[in-house]
Amino acid sequence: MPGLRPPPPPDADELTYLRWLQDDVVSRRQALRHLSAKALQHRLATGEWQIMSRGVYLAHNGPVTRQQRRWAAILAAGAGRRAVLAGLSALEVLGMRGYHSATLHVLIPARRQDRDPPPGVVVHRTRRLTEADVHRLGLPPCTMPARSLLDAAQWATDDERARAIIAAGFQQRLVDGPELDRALARLPRLRRRSLIVAAAADARAGAESVAESDLLRLCRREGLPTPSRQVRRTDSRGRRRYLDVYFEQWKVMVEIDGAQHLEVRHWWADMRRQNDLWISRIRILRFPAWLVRDRPADVAAQLRAALLAAGWRP
Numbered sequence: 001m002p003g004l005r006p007p008p009p010p011d012a013d014e015l016t017y018l019r020w021l022q023d024d025v026v027s028r029r030q031a032l033r034h035l036s037a038k039a040l041q042h043r044l045a046t047g048e049w050q051i052m053s054r055g056v057y058l059a060h061n062g063p064v065t066r067q068q069r070r071w072a073a074i075l076a077a078g079a080g081r082r083a084v085l086a087g088l089s090a091l092e093v094l095g096m097r098g099y100h101s102a103t104l105h106v107l108i109p110a111r112r113q114d115r116d117p118p119p120g121v122v123v124h125r126t127r128r129l130t131e132a133d134v135h136r137l138g139l140p141p142c143t144m145p146a147r148s149l150l151d152a153a154q155w156a157t158d159d160e161r162a163r164a165i166i167a168a169g170f171q172q173r174l175v176d177g178p179e180l181d182r183a184l185a186r187l188p189r190l191r192r193r194s195l196i197v198a199a200a201a202d203a204r205a206g207a208e209s210v211a212e213s214d215l216l217r218l219c220r221r222e223g224l225p226t227p228s229r230q231v232r233r234t235d236s237r238g239r240r241r242y243l244d245v246y247f248e249q250w251k252v253m254v255e256i257d258g259a260q261h262l263e264v265r266h267w268w269a270d271m272r273r274q275n276d277l278w279i280s281r282i283r284i285l286r287f288p289a290w291l292v293r294d295r296p297a298d299v300a301a302q303l304r305a306a307l308l309a310a311g312w313r314p
Contacts, residue, residue, distance in 0.1 A: 019059050019258060021139070025071035029079075055079070055120035070104060070140045073121045077106040077183060083141070084134055086124060088165075090142035094135075099165060107143065124155070128186055145174040146183035146263040153199075154191035162192055163199045163290050170203035177204045197258040203232050211256040211289035215245055215299070217293070222300045227254070250290065250310035254303065255286040283310055 008016045015034035018026060031040050041058075043049040050058045052072040058064060070085060077083040084090070086107035088099055103122055110125040117123045133147040143151065149169040156162035169175050180200055190196065202211075212229055219226055227245045245254035283306055283312070292299050 022071050022075075023065070023068050025052065025068050026057050026060040027057055027075040027079075028057070030075075031057065050121055052076075054116065056118075067140075073104040073106050073118060074140050076118050077108055077121065077123045079110065081108075082129075083108045083123075084138070085103060085140055085142040086129060086131075087143075087148060087155050090135075090138070090148035091140050091145070091152055091169075091174070093140070093175060094145055094148065095140065096168065096172060098168060099152070105151070107151070124151070130186060133183065133186065144179075144183070145169070146179040147186075149175055149180065150183055150187060150196065153196050156192075159192065159195055160288075162195060163288075166196055166199040168314075169202050170200070198293065199290065201294075203243070211287075211292040212245055214292045214296070215254060215256070218296050219303075222304070223314065224300070224303060224307065225249070247307060247310075247312075250283075250307055250312050251281060252283045252285070252303075252306050252310050255284060255287050256292065259285055 005020060008020050012020075013034070015026075015031075018030060018034075027042070033041075040049075040057075044051065047061050050061055052058050052064065052068070053076045054295070056075045058068060058072075058073045073089075074083040074085060084107050085093060085105065087105040088096075088101040089103075089105040090274075092100060102120065104120060106117070106121060106123050107126055107129060108123060109129060110127040120162065123220055129143075130143070132142050135142050135144050142148065149166060152165050152276070153162040156165060169180075182195075184190065184197070216226070216229070218224075225247055227247045229245055243257050247253070285302060287299055287302075
């Protein structure tokens with residue numbers, strides 16, 4: 001429910017209901033449907049209401065919440081017409097964890113412009129915003145998970161963050177493969193399209209298994225020893241563990257990190273596993289799955305250095 005507040009009684013006036021629906025954030029256009037200009041000015045002059053941005057008001061004089069800033073962003077950017085939260089801002093509303101952004105991202109049609117967005121708001125313009133891309137029940141209005149994920153990835157500050165966002169979307173079950181495919185089809189000129197398609201393919205297929213196969217091919221191509229895969233060991237607590245890629249003669253292990261390693265709850269499990277291996281004098285190299293595919297020379301250089309340090313001679 002909006003603002004987690006109980007809804008107004010059935011006989012409440014329209015302005016009261018609008019305030020409840022929009023967490024007390026009201027545009028000037030909306031306010032003047034229910035108040036005279038003089039009544040609106042009185043509320044502002046007496047401090048009963050406060051100005052949030054150009055043409056957008058908060059219908060009380062208390063502190064401003066994150067949700068109210070979201071409403072103010074889309075009402076200011078929309079100016080009475082369609083505007084929706086997008087990218088990471090939409091994903092935050094839809095429940096994504098671990099990728100909070102202080103900046104609010106709003107999407108509007110390309111034929112319109114907003115040259116003066118509120119502080120902390122970035123307005124993006126698009127030629128493609130279909131009904132299939134807009135969440136019907138989003139409060140505030142926002143894009144669907146698949147479209148939100150694609151926009152967040154194309155607007156990311158760098159390629160690594162873009163990959164991580166795509167992986168997290170799948171790992172947190174915000175999207176599935178067919179949903180993302182349909183959204184991709186509606187955005188033929190998407191920035192970072194090839195990278196996003198590859199990251200989604202990794203997330204769907206299991207990035208670790210795909211990267212392990214890539215690593216075996218890399219070893220053959222670079223003249224490195226052929227490692228074993230999924231070698232079973234027993235750790236210091238008697239638990240059975242599997243080593244992803246293991247050069248047993250030189251006690252060098254390669255760990256491929258996929259989407260699950262982005263989850264906080266896996267960090268300590270990964271650390272403890274690595275500590276156990278270090279205690280048993282195994283050298284550990286860790287690579288993200290995308291690096292094995294996209295920058296194999298970097299992986300080969302570190303792998304060669306580790307094997308040489310462990311006593312391998314070509």
